[in-house]
Every structure is written in structure tokens, then in C-alpha cells.
Amino acid sequence: SQELEQSPQSLIVQEGKNLTINCTSSKTLYGLYWYKQKYGEGLIFLMMLQKGGEEKSHEKITAKLDEKKQQSSLHITASQPSHAGIYLCGADKIGGAQKLVFGQGTRLTINP
Amino acid sequence: GAVVSQHPSRVICKSGTSVKIECRSLDFQATTMFWYRQFPKQSLMLMATSNEGSKATYEQGVEKDKFLINHASLTLSTLTVTSAHPEDSSFYICSATGTGGGFSYNEQFFGPGTRLTVL
Numbered sequence: 001s002q003e004l005e006q007s008p009q010s011l012i013v014q015e016g017k018n019l020t021i022n023c024t025s026s027k028t029l030y031g032l033y034w035y036k037q038k039y040g041e042g043l044i045f046l047m048m049l050q051k052g053g054e055e056k057s058h059e060k061i062t063a064k065l066d067e068k069k070q071q072s073s074l075h076i077t078a079s080q081p082s083h084a085g086i087y088l089c090g091a092d093k094i095g096g097a098q099k100l101v102f103g104q105g106t107r108l109t110i111n112p
Numbered sequence: 113g114a115v116v117s118q119h120p121s122r123v124i125c126k127s128g129t130s131v132k133i134e135c136r137s138l139d140f141q142a143t144t145m146f147w148y149r150q151f152p153k154q155s156l157m158l159m160a161t162s163n164e165g166s167k168a169t170y171e172q173g174v175e176k177d178k179f180l181i182n183h184a185s186l187t188l189s190t191l192t193v194t195s196a197h198p199e200d201s202s203f204y205i206c207s208a209t210g211t212g213g214g215f216s217y218n219e220q221f222f223g224p225g226t227r228l229t230v231l
Contacts, residue, residue, distance in 0.1 A: 035222075040203065040225065040227060041224055041225060042116075042118075042205055042222040042223050042224040042225050043156075043205070043207075043222040044222075045219075045221075045222075048219070088155065088156070090156075098144060098161075098209055098220075099146070099158060099161065100146075100158070100220060101158070102155040102156045102157075103155060104154065104155040105153075105154075105155050107153075
């Protein structure tokens with residue numbers, strides 16, 4: 001079965017520091033999505049990556065998909081308290097007709 | 113644009129009762145809606161896919177008679193948890209994909225979620 005593994009599972013960072021979250025797939029990714037979730041709330045779409053080597057940025061968040069399309073990283077520069085939350089990677093389920101599978105999430109805490 | 117709402121946001125019920133959760137696409141038509149369940153500190157698990165006007169398709173291990181899904185219109189899908197038990201307590205999230213121009217094939221828009229607590 002297709003699985004997504006995120007690391008680390010939790011991360012505590014000092015405000016202003018950079019951080020990286022990884023998402024690794026057991027199979028080739030055809031569509032990789034990054035979402036942010038605040039506890040007890042819905043998901044906020046951040047970025048979607050499809051091509052090997054693709055990189056996208058939005059404000060201080062950059063996401064990359066490796067050339068082999070099996071690993072993605074999310075990098076936050078100069079972290080702020082507003083970045084705190086749970087980051088989830090999701091991927092198109094192979095043969096799944098628009099279905100998504102998700103990683104287990106990375107809980108990010110920003111200390112002032 | 114592309115807003116999805118859920119109602120209620122929070123519900124507490126007694127064991128054995130049924131609970132209905134609504135998922136609405138507010139400003140677009142959604143041919144497909146998805147229902148997810150999320151347990152504390154765990155990821156989203158897809159429960160079922162709902163297509164307007166047809167029966168929902170359930171993921172392996174999800175009881176279709178317990179989780180009734182109705183997608184009667186292009187803007188509304190409902191999930192009814194029948195004879196709820198404490199183990200059904202969870203965070204239920206729906207998502208929707210839009211039709212027509214302006215929407216990517218697999219771009220899902222998520223609702224804010226419904227927290228169900230069964231006593």
C-alpha cells in the first residue's frame with residue numbers, strides 16, 4: 001500500500017530559526033500536497049508539487065519535490081509564532097481517482 | 113472562493129443515538145466530496161468518497177451501515193453516524209473538489225471539521 005512517512009513527528013523551534021520537515025513516500029509521487037492544520041480545525045492548502053525537482057515558495061515557506069519524486073521537504077525560514085501548527089503532506093493515491101493519502105503530520109511549536 | 117463549511121462544529125451525544133454532520137460547498141459545485149476521520153495526534157484517514165447522485169464508496173474497514181453518506185445535491189453531503197458509541201468519538205473532516213474551469217483535477221478544499229464526542 002502507498003504510505004507517506006513524515007519526519008520529525010514533532011518539532012520545537014526558537015522563533016526566528018529555520019526548520020525543515022520531510023515527507024517520504026514508498027512509491028513514486030504523482031501529486032504532492034502540503035497542508036497546515038491548527039489543532040481542531042480544518043486543513044489550509046499550502047502548495048502542490050508535481051514535477052521532479054520542482055520547488056515552490058509562498059512567503060517564508062518553500063517546498064521541494066526531489067528528482068525521483070519520492071521525497072518532499074518543507075522549509076520555513078525565520079520562523080514566526082504564526083507558523084505553529086500541524087503540517088501534513090498528502091499525495092494522490094495511485095489509482096485512487098482523486099483520493100489522497102496523508103502522512104501522520106508534524107507538530108510544529110514555535111517558542112518566543 | 114472555494115469555501116467548504118461543516119455543521120455542527122462540535123457535537124456531544126449519548127451512546128446509541130445517531131448524529132448527522134453536514135458538509136457544504138458554499139460558492140462552487142462539488143461533484144465529489146470526501147469524508148475523513150482524524151483521531152488525536154494521528155493523520156487523516158479517508159472513510160468514503162461521495163459523488164452527487166450516486167452511492168458513496170467506502171474505504172476498506174469502514175462500515176457503510178454505520179456511517180451513512182448522502183450526497184443529494186452538488187453543494188451538500190451528509191454523514192450520519194448511526195448508533196454512535198464512544199469509540200466513534202473523533203474529528204470528522206470533509207473535503208470537496210470543484211467542477212469546471214478554475215479547478216485543478218485533484219484540488220481538494222477542506223471543511224473546518226466536526227468534533228464528535230460520544231458519552
